Amino acid sequence: MNETASIEIGLNAAIVSVREGQPNVLVTREGDKWDALPYGPFTPLDHRTLDIGLRNWVREQTGLELGYVEQLYTFGDRGRHAQRGDAGPHVMSVGYLALIGEEPQLELKGASFGRWYAYLPWEDWRAGKPDILVSEIEPRLKQWAERCEVDETRVAALTRPERLRICFALGGGADWDEEKVLERYELLYEAGLVAEARRDGRSAAKQWDDLPQLGRPMQFDHRRILSTAISRLRGKLKYRPVVFEMMPETFTLFELQKTVEAVSGHHLHKQNFRRLVENGGLVEPTGDVSTETGGRPAKLFRFRRDVLLERPSLGVRMKAGRI
Amino acid sequence: MNETASIEIGLNAAIVSVREGQPNVLVTREGDKWDALPYGPFTPLDHRTLDIGLRNWVREQTGLELGYVEQLYTFGDRGRHAQRGDAGPHVMSVGYLALIGEEPQLELKGASFGRWYAYLPWEDWRAGKPDILVSEIEPRLKQWAERCEVDETRVAALTRPERLRICFALGGGADWDEEKVLERYELLYEAGLVAEARRDGRSAAKQWDDLPQLGRPMQFDHRRILSTAISRLRGKLKYRPVVFEMMPETFTLFELQKTVEAVSGHHLHKQNFRRLVENGGLVEPTGDVSTETGGRPAKLFRFRRDVLLERPSLGVRMKAGRI
DNA sequence: CTAGATATACTCTGATTGAGTATATAGGGG
DNA sequence: CCCCTATATACTCAATCAGAGTATATCTAG
Numbered sequence: 033m034n035e036t037a038s039i040e041i042g043l044n045a046a047i048v049s050v051r052e053g054q055p056n057v058l059v060t061r062e063g064d065k066w067d068a069l070p071y072g073p074f075t076p077l078d079h080r081t082l083d084i085g086l087r088n089w090v091r092e093q094t095g096l097e098l099g100y101v102e103q104l105y106t107f108g109d110r111g112r113h114a115q116r117g118d119a120g121p122h123v124m125s126v127g128y129l130a131l132i133g134e135e136p137q138l139e140l141k142g143a144s145f146g147r148w149y150a151y152l153p154w155e156d157w158r159a160g161k162p163d164i165l166v167s168e169i170e171p172r173l174k175q176w177a178e179r180c181e182v183d184e185t186r187v188a189a190l191t192r193p194e195r196l197r198i199c200f201a202l203g204g205g206a207d208w209d210e211e212k213v214l215e216r217y218e219l220l221y222e223a224g225l226v227a228e229a230r231r232d233g234r235s236a237a238k239q240w241d242d243l244p245q246l247g248r249p250m251q252f253d254h255r256r257i258l259s260t261a262i263s264r265l266r267g268k269l270k271y272r273p274v275v276f277e278m279m280p281e282t283f284t285l286f287e288l289q290k291t292v293e294a295v296s297g298h299h300l301h302k303q304n305f306r307r308l309v310e311n312g313g314l315v316e317p318t319g320d321v322s323t324e325t326g327g328r329p330a331k332l333f334r335f336r337r338d339v340l341l342e343r344p345s346l347g348v349r350m351k352a353g354r355i
Numbered sequence: 356m357n358e359t360a361s362i363e364i365g366l367n368a369a370i371v372s373v374r375e376g377q378p379n380v381l382v383t384r385e386g387d388k389w390d391a392l393p394y395g396p397f398t399p400l401d402h403r404t405l406d407i408g409l410r411n412w413v414r415e416q417t418g419l420e421l422g423y424v425e426q427l428y429t430f431g432d433r434g435r436h437a438q439r440g441d442a443g444p445h446v447m448s449v450g451y452l453a454l455i456g457e458e459p460q461l462e463l464k465g466a467s468f469g470r471w472y473a474y475l476p477w478e479d480w481r482a483g484k485p486d487i488l489v490s491e492i493e494p495r496l497k498q499w500a501e502r503c504e505v506d507e508t509r510v511a512a513l514t515r516p517e518r519l520r521i522c523f524a525l526g527g528g529a530d531w532d533e534e535k536v537l538e539r540y541e542l543l544y545e546a547g548l549v550a551e552a553r554r555d556g557r558s559a560a561k562q563w564d565d566l567p568q569l570g571r572p573m574q575f576d577h578r579r580i581l582s583t584a585i586s587r588l589r590g591k592l593k594y595r596p597v598v599f600e601m602m603p604e605t606f607t608l609f610e611l612q613k614t615v616e617a618v619s620g621h622h623l624h625k626q627n628f629r630r631l632v633e634n635g636g637l638v639e640p641t642g643d644v645s646t647e648t649g650g651r652p653a654k655l656f657r658f659r660r661d662v663l664l665e666r667p668s669l670g671v672r673m674k675a676g677r678i
Numbered sequence: 679c680t681a682g683a684t685a686t687a688c689t690c691t692g693a694t695t696g697a698g699t700a701t702a703t704a705g706g707g708g
Numbered sequence: 709c710c711c712c713t714a715t716a717t718a719c720t721c722a723a724t725c726a727g728a729g730t731a732t733a734t735c736t737a738g
Binding site for chain 1: 694695696697698702703704705
């Protein structure tokens, strides 16, 4: 009965970088199959900790030397591998977020960097509210909320309209919260609006005719892991200086701003961003300037590693600015 | 080689409650053995998700019905079970935090609620800086920092004095950060100052003569899990209304403040706390008053569940107030 | 009735934030 | 060369909020 022998532990990594204002994640792609996050088994006999195991197989598979690494979440779902039936070993999967500063040549064939917002297009508000929300997602979500059967089995659970209000700012009252990436994906899955829900045979998915593809799907629950990673990163941005893990050694303030905008998914007020970053003591000027910006040359800055010692916590905390 | 058959997955829970101004955690105690967090194996064949598995064995073992539950961290260390040698199965452990509003009768024999600050006395700053820090911990940490061998193997790692400054606010520059509970415990472990380090045969532990017991030790790495739970909870307190998970249905504002202080470990400014909580729309008066407070009767309040719908995030965010 | 204890209300000041305007310095076209 | 445009950088202003303190209200004990 208690067949622990059939458990296998895997490590999934969302390896993130920002290039030219686009946040990317490392994916593998083969044939017609959906994209997948890189994956490696955890062998406790070879590696003392999960972190070490992760760094090792990433190095072996891709040649990448990871810097910042953070554990996200452990999934033990039986439903995870619905595709391959319930016969195989039960896989526990530990999700990780890793940040890298530059995208190197990859040794892993089939691996490349894919854009976050190709997978989750509704999360990119930098140029205003995404069209796909207005034209495709919101009307269907409203339908789904109205069709609310009495299936709210959980005690004190929220109703469907309430959940729409919280997650998608539908129905007034609440604003769009850029940190609720995971909640939104899971709601879309539950409503049967993402391809993974159809793949997994979720009943809600059968209700939709002529449903366009809402974002590029991924294998297994990898789009959920990516959503978890983005949620965590967007949150952390506000109280820890993690942006700099994704920056080159020197950079202009506008490049820094573009990176923050890429990750957080919304536009920021330029002057206030400068004030915050400079007054916060997060950066120091190198003395050089960059003339590649077009107009007046921009001063180059570097991250002041000392802040990690001075302040208990410090990030690029600021609210969304209007476009 | 790849002996996955020897892996076993366990769920450890830090089940937290606050009573009479003291934050507690559910522990089991038998004979002379150190206290332990309740533990249950995860059997994927019986339970669909880790969360369900956790709730199930907690219900079965203790009769407790958990409300708020949050995954903390997954440990895969080989060193975890050093006590029993390296021969047994390799246990992966998923740590959980659970909050309960009231402490019920426990069906589990040997189980009881133990006070956080019995295990981690240096974390309770409500009555000012704890004596144990000044008299026992700080002098030894300074010694440890001076003895700094060139063992900083990790790239770009911080020096020992730098780490003391960050974690323990030693050496000036930084303030005590109440969220760094885990970092502090791990540093104490590394310096050999907690009983678990001696138990595990850490070399640093052998340097100390007449070392008093710094906080009650726990079995395995359970004090580390408890530290993780407290870190997470103290952080979350500031931006999510989780305090109310630990409150009865109705309460006075002072009781609420006492609970926040118990968890965060420091004293708050009473008037400002009121202003924040009331203006934030977190609570609503019930109309009744409580005369059990001694002086003027205190209005009773209840948590406004609606805030979960209105605000994207909202907590009891405030800095430490002087005594 | 008074002292002591607690709850509640209000004030003041400085810091932070959101938003906007003004100035500086480059390249390119006429 | 000068003007235009694009970008970077500097400064202003009002609203809000956080920290700290003072004043008032209402109970119980004696």
